[in-house]
Amino acid sequence: MGFSKPIVVKSPNAMRRISDSLRAKGRKIVLVPTMGYLHEGHATLMRRGHSYGDIIVVSIFVNPIQFGPSEDLAKYPRDFKRDSAICGKEGVHYIFNPDAGMMYPEGFQTKIRVSNLEKGLCGDCRPGHFEGVATVVTKLFNAVKPHTAIFGEKDYQQLAIIKRMAIDLDMGIKIIGVPTVRETDGLAMSSRNIYLSPDERKTALTLPKALREAGRIFKTGERRTGVLAGVAMKVLSEVSGISVEYIEVRARDLSIVSELEKDGVILAAIKVGKTRLIDNLVLSTSKGGR
């Protein structure tokens, strides 16, 4: 740990040469893929990384192909210097930070699709998004060649898609999901929270509150997914300034059921002003609901 300075690698080829040589020496590589503007959620992923290997690589890449034409690619927040300091503090060895031209050269045309899991939820609101995610994650995997990759559970559907893809394509990479890190008031940490005005920030708190309310009702024994989603929807609808993109309860593997057999997950996307926020909460009978 300590304050070592991570080595910044700019090209996929250079990254792969480093990975090949580390692997030849028997080192275990852990990748934490990010879009930068790092926060405590990312730092938690890095810390978890140390228990899975001895080389931690953080990728910082704002991936254009996972943004829709009307989305926030251009204004997505960036601060490489600060990101680099956070990585240093967390004992990260390499920052893989390619630019878009290097990742998507002229003639680029290959896409990866995880066809069932990308349906519904964020997949319906953001056409092409998960194809962009699966494709860039594969590219990052091929450059970094990690033994283990660590993702936040905040992007629950994304995590499910990447786990499925890693199995389906025989990637031989262990995919680890880490529970969402929240601000002290309950808002899920996200680089996009910076878009929120103080008033919107307060309104946004309704999202975790709504999920927790569904969790409370789940604990009373309610298992009907429609009822549980309805409970959360009611909480959201009572506050002005929120538009709900979706709110759904599904089985933990994201299969659609009318009644949960055991555990489940409630997932939602809302807009507060122009800012899109997502969150989810695992509904579990064990360990006090998560």
Place this chain on the structure above:
Amino acid sequence: MGFSKPIVVKSPNAMRRISDSLRAKGRKIVLVPTMGYLHEGHATLMRRGHSYGDIIVVSIFVNPIQFGPSEDLAKYPRDFKRDSAICGKEGVHYIFNPDAGMMYPEGFQTKIRVSNLEKGLCGDCRPGHFEGVATVVTKLFNAVKPHTAIFGEKDYQQLAIIKRMAIDLDMGIKIIGVPTVRETDGLAMSSRNIYLSPDERKTALTLPKALREAGRIFKTGERRTGVLAGVAMKVLSEVSGISVEYIEVRARDLSIVSELEKDGVILAAIKVGKTRLIDNLVLSTSKGGR
């Protein structure tokens, strides 16, 4: 070389463990992907392999997801014992021979698409075919982890797609194309030639003859792709028992042009009886037309 017996590996996980350990020892791995029922064309690929690395892996897998519902998956010829002997003779170290259930377990849903290059030619005649090819090749690459992979140029469009995919996904694998091997009478070698009756076999010879005729006209200076394709089409149409799926002249990178700037390629797919045959010929000003 000699008659060493290749080691047969059945599961992607076992294959990957072997590849990881070979790579850790600094060995260079070469993969020759096949669907088995090996012929002299495949043997040529294996022989070429020895100049690119010191471990030769041949995969033998009849990939169900690249066959359409009305195609010849069920009757595709198989003879593992004979294949194994050929591999042994060519100094192959490993035969990767998974079964379909292992490659496509329940819940499988990930596909890779190379969107522009899969358009037209065989892509139009065989919907989903190249998606199936790109997906299985990625799976084979992830299990075998080759430094170099060798493909026949007979499947010209397939080769272009795989080269593009390897670049686009930062696979770090060198893709080598090897010129088509032909029977002494000119027919391109193919596992599917066994489907042909003696009469059909004779009819099928019209295909290489038609391509050569276009090549002859190319050498006289003709560069209009439509005219060159027409010359070959005329040869094919003069013989009964042939139905032409497509015959096209394109630039070597498969871009569509009305006039060749320099080199080009003529590609065709025909049916003789129930048997679908493909072939192509590079139209080149250098080295006597290839």
